[in-house]
Amino acid sequence: MSSTSEEFPTLSSVKDSLETLTREGSPQLIVVMDCEAPLELSTAIPLRGVAAVEFGRGSTRKISGQAICDVRLADRFMSTRHARLSVQGQRFVLEDLGSKNGTIVNGKRLPTHVLQDGDFIELGHTILIFRDNLAPCVSEEEADVAGLATFSPEFAHRRDRLKALAPSPVSVLVRGETGTGKEVMARCVHQLSGATGAFVAVNCGALPGGLLESELFGYRRGSFSGAMKDHQGLVRAAEGGTLFLDEIGDLPLPAQAALLRVLQEREVLPIGEVKPVKVDFRLISATHRDLETLVTTGDFRQDLYARISGFILDLPPLRQRREDLGLLVRAILRRVAGAGAGAARFGTDAALAMYRYDWPLNIRELEKYLEAALVLAGSGQIRASHFPDIVQKSNAERERTPSAATAVAKSLPASLPPQPLSAEDTQRKAELEALLREHRGNVTAVANAMGKARVQIRRWMKRYGLSREE
Secondary structure, eight states, X not given: OOOOTTSOTTHHHHTTTSOOOOSSSOOEEEEEEETTOTTSOOEEEEOTTOSEEEEEEOSSOEXXXXXXXXXXXXXXXXXXSOEEEEEETTEEEEEEOSOSSOEEETTEEOSEEEOOTTOEEEETTEEEEEESSOOOOOOHHHHHSTTTOOOOHXXXXXXXXXXXXXXXXXXXXXXXXXXXXXXXXXXXXHHXXXXXXXXXXXXXXXXXXXXXXXXXXXXXXXXXXXXXXXXXHHHHHTTTSEEEEETGXXXXXXXXXXXXXXXXHTEEOOBTOSSOEEOOOEEEEEESXXXXXXXXXXXXXXXXXXXHOSEEEEOOOGGGOGGGHHHHHHHHHHHHHGGGGGGOOBOHHHHHHHHHSOOTTHHXXXXXXXXXXXXXXXXXXXXXXXXXXXXXXXXXXXXXXXXHHHHHXXXXXXXXXXXXXXXXXXXXXXXXXXXXXXXXXXXXXXXXHHTOOHHHHHHHXXXXXXXXXX
């Protein structure tokens, strides 16, 4: 690595003496947010093959070097030589180098710390997260398209498959908890599809039962009392574009039958008409409900489910993608603050509060709380006190709990109510069970059979509650 005025004087001397990581997995350090400049794009620093990472203050953000990685952050609260991350055996050890403001991990100032998956690190006013898996790169282009940017490997894989399908007419079913961004993802697909028609969003749960079919399929003037003029309906409004049916699981059975006919015949019959009208649109549906269970109970038509589920995208809840907080905050600030987004600043206490809170209502909740915090902060920093009591309480409770650091570091959803497995997860679990039996619990053999790293196999085993004895 070439020498610069900002380079650490110890780099050349430690290059030969430090060992590099050789274990399975592809760990990353993610620069999540510069609290003084939250519009700065989050960055992933791959650690495989790295002997050490040196952190210090620079005039701009700069990451250079390979075996010895020099990370400069434009953070006036950092020291020129702030901290070092080194490989010791199969562990990453973070060491403070006598910095003025210290190195803080999971809210506690520590001289040294062995990193665990999910650790939340504060260097000055810059927030980093350590993840023991491969994080995809995020480009400015992706970050500018709301919903596409992520450091979650599994979500990135699903997203990339969806992007490949976007130009096709394949129907898409988006599943996820309330507030995970199902409509945002549907709009992304529409945008990437190149369709010339409109994006028409319909909340199936909000349409009155008696008016549902007339609103969806249209009607002819005089066909019923109050029909004062012809109405084309929402399906025909999506001609040449995308029809997005949100909360499709709330459709009553008669409307399901009518929708099935539209999808089969690609035509609608408005109320009062005798001749059907041809329609051409892309269908994207969304639900937070378990449609497979509804099919089993007879509350959702099996043939309609087959029609709408050409490709299924499961959106993870926000609590399972905390490494994306910086990307999401950046996108939300741009949307709600407009030209004033560049003036937004955060206190590190606010960043820690956002990281520790479980966000039961997901991205929608984050957006509403940020919008209010911007107003309350005025021209000053957004602090934890600008968030609702429930967020502050969560932060305080974690501070009082002896095992708080471990709980935060792991960032595991195990303490939350178990969520039903998706169809993809159910299939993967069955495949894992079969391979574990076939290879008598040999994780390496299972990893080779599935074409995955051993660390990924172990992660799936933990998620699905499987053991080597399966």
